Amino acid sequence: MNAKSSLLDLDRQLCFALYAASLAMTKAYKPILAELGLTYPQYLVMLALWQHGSQRVGELGERLGLDSGTLTPLAKRLQALGLIERERSAVDERQVEITLTAAGQQLRARAEPIPLCVMQLTGCQLPQLESLTRELKDLRHQLASAYPAEANLFPPLKT
Amino acid sequence: MNAKSSLLDLDRQLCFALYAASLAMTKAYKPILAELGLTYPQYLVMLALWQHGSQRVGELGERLGLDSGTLTPLAKRLQALGLIERERSAVDERQVEITLTAAGQQLRARAEPIPLCVMQLTGCQLPQLESLTRELKDLRHQLASAYPAEANLFPPLKT
DNA sequence: GACAATTTAATTGTGTGCAATATAATTTCT
DNA sequence: AGAAATTATATTGCACACAATTAAATTGTC
Numbered sequence: 001m002n003a004k005s006s007l008l009d010l011d012r013q014l015c016f017a018l019y020a021a022s023l024a025m026t027k028a029y030k031p032i033l034a035e036l037g038l039t040y041p042q043y044l045v046m047l048a049l050w051q052h053g054s055q056r057v058g059e060l061g062e063r064l065g066l067d068s069g070t071l072t073p074l075a076k077r078l079q080a081l082g083l084i085e086r087e088r089s090a091v092d093e094r095q096v097e098i099t100l101t102a103a104g105q106q107l108r109a110r111a112e113p114i115p116l117c118v119m120q121l122t123g124c125q126l127p128q129l130e131s132l133t134r135e136l137k138d139l140r141h142q143l144a145s146a147y148p149a150e151a152n153l154f155p156p157l158k159t
Numbered sequence: 160m161n162a163k164s165s166l167l168d169l170d171r172q173l174c175f176a177l178y179a180a181s182l183a184m185t186k187a188y189k190p191i192l193a194e195l196g197l198t199y200p201q202y203l204v205m206l207a208l209w210q211h212g213s214q215r216v217g218e219l220g221e222r223l224g225l226d227s228g229t230l231t232p233l234a235k236r237l238q239a240l241g242l243i244e245r246e247r248s249a250v251d252e253r254q255v256e257i258t259l260t261a262a263g264q265q266l267r268a269r270a271e272p273i274p275l276c277v278m279q280l281t282g283c284q285l286p287q288l289e290s291l292t293r294e295l296k297d298l299r300h301q302l303a304s305a306y307p308a309e310a311n312l313f314p315p316l317k318t
Numbered sequence: 319g320a321c322a323a324t325t326t327a328a329t330t331g332t333g334t335g336c337a338a339t340a341t342a343a344t345t346t347c348t
Numbered sequence: 349a350g351a352a353a354t355t356a357t358a359t360t361g362c363a364c365a366c367a368a369t370t371a372a373a374t375t376g377t378c
Contacts, residue, residue, distance in 0.1 A: 006209075006210070007271070007274040007275070008206055008209055008210065008267070008270060008271065008273075008274065009206075009210050010203070010206045010207050010210055010222065011292075011296065012274075012289075012292065013206065013274070013292070014184075014277075014281070014288050014291060014292045014295075015184050015185075015188060015199075015203075015277065016203055016206070016223075017291075017292040017293075017295035017296050017299070018177070018180055018181045018184050018295055019181055019184070019185075019199075019203065020223070020224050020295075020296075020299045021177055021181075021295040021296070021298050021299040021302070022177045022178055022180075022181035023224050023225075023335075024224065024298070024299045024302040024303050025173075025174050025177050025178070025298075025302060026174075026178075026335085026336095027302070027303075027336090028302045028305060029174060030336090039363065039364080040174075040178075040364090041363080041364060041365090042363095044169070044175055044178065047167055047168075047169045047172065047175070048169050050165075050167055051165070051167065051168050051169055056326085056327095057326075057327060057328095058325090058326065058327080063169065064175075064179070065179050065182050065183065066182075066364095066365075066366090067327095067365080067366065067367090068326075068327050068328065068329095069327095069328080069329080069330090069365070069366055069367080069368095070364065070365050070366070071327090072327065072328055072329080073328095073329095073363080073364080074363080074364075077363080088327095092325095092326085092373075092374070093326095093372075093373055093374085094325065094326040094327065094372070094373045094374070095325095095326065095327080095373095096326080096327060096328090108167070111167060112166070112167065114167075115166040115167065115171075115172070116166070118173075118174065121301075121302060121305040122173070122298060122301055122302065122305075123301045123305070124298075124301075129173050130171075132173060132176075132294055132298070133170075133171065133172070133173045133176040134176075135291055136173075136176035136177055136179075136180040137170065137176050137179075137180070139180050139183070139184075139281060139283075139291070140176070140179045140180040140183045142280075142281055142282045142283075143180070143183040143184060143186070143187045143280060143281065144183050144186075146187060146280040146281075146282070182365075185365085185366095186366090189366090189367095198332095198333065198334080199334090200333080200334060200335090201333090201334095215356085215357095216356075216357060216358095217355090217356065217357080225334095225335070225336090226335080226336065226337090226357095227356075227357050227358065227359095228335070228336055228337080228338095228357095228358080228359080228360090229334065229335050229336070230357090231357070231358055231359080232333080232334080232358095232359095233333080233334075236333080247357095251343075251344070251355095251356080252342075252343055252344085252356095253342070253343045253344070253355065253356040253357065254343095254355095254356060254357080255356080255357065255358095
């Protein structure tokens with residue numbers, strides 16, 4: 001084994017701390033969300049819809065950092081649950097607008113107590129959680145800008 | 160929509176900040192790990208093996224917070240890549256010992272520059288990253304202890 | 319106005335995560 | 349010792365994530 005510490009040590013990796021904390025958070029939410037009949041990513045989609053109202057698949061994806069390969073089947077499940085509707089935009093047939101149903105809007109009331117419930121699980125005070133949340137948000141955007149999704153790094157070549 | 164801010168606002172959720180930052184980190188690692196032929200969870204398993212040497216599936220799972228349902232197929236893929244071996248313990252036939260092959264040990268050299276590379280992507284200084292890593296580690300363990308994997312919350316009933 | 323380029327979402331295939339179950343080996347209890 | 353309980357891993361099924369591809373609609377260009 002390695003007696004000496006190394007930059008590759010598992011517990012020194014920010015990436016692993018993030019990964020493990022995120023999985024632990026998901027597990028903590030699981031029994032809570034089970035009462036609403038939602039998975040964790042489904043809950044995040046509902047949060048986005050409750051806050052910002054109807055939006056296109058692309059908007060949701062940008063907000064959450066997910067693509068249509070993830071969102072399309074997830075949205076179909078939320079639709080099957082009767083929480084949302086999906087319809088092609090009349091203005092631009094490419095776009096699909098996601099809208100809360102009455103049941104989807106009503107579910108919000110049952111989700112209201114969740115943030116305080118989870119805050120207690122963390123054993124932290126609100127200011128500390130807000131600070132950590134901000135740091136993670138900054139980190140996310142820093143990483144996203146460092147790797148701009150290939151995007152236009154390689155402008156199309158005329159062949 | 161909601162003009163007022165709410166405790167359910169997406170950007171106020173620590174859970175979402177964690178989730179999004181973790182996904183962003185995974186995406187940042189992807190092109191780097193592609194050169195090693197590894198996925199992100201496979202890389203974490205290799206880190207654990209490089210640091211702690213041969214260990215059982217259960218030890219790996221406890222370290223990484225994963226169960227056999229995740230680790231067994233993942234380990235089979237690492238084995239197919241020729242990086243590890245999996246063999247039943249002679250002492251206890253239930254246990255499966257995971258051991259690095261020579262190729263698996265040699266891969267470590269190629270992984271050595273990764274931490275510095277990623278540190279630059281974050282745009283942060285080492286002390287800040289170490290602080291964040293510690294906070295996340297604490298959060299993980301706090302959450303894990305708050306939900307002790309059911310464990311022995313319900314001691315077996317004599318029927 | 320036609321046609322190429324772009325945009326948007328859906329589809330396909332691979333690799334996780336995890337609950338539930340199965341299987342086999344070990345330990346405990348009597 | 350033998351049955352029951354426990355432990356360790358594997359298997360199965362479902363739900364993400366995401367790369368790559370497809371399909372359809374729109375925009376841009378000439």
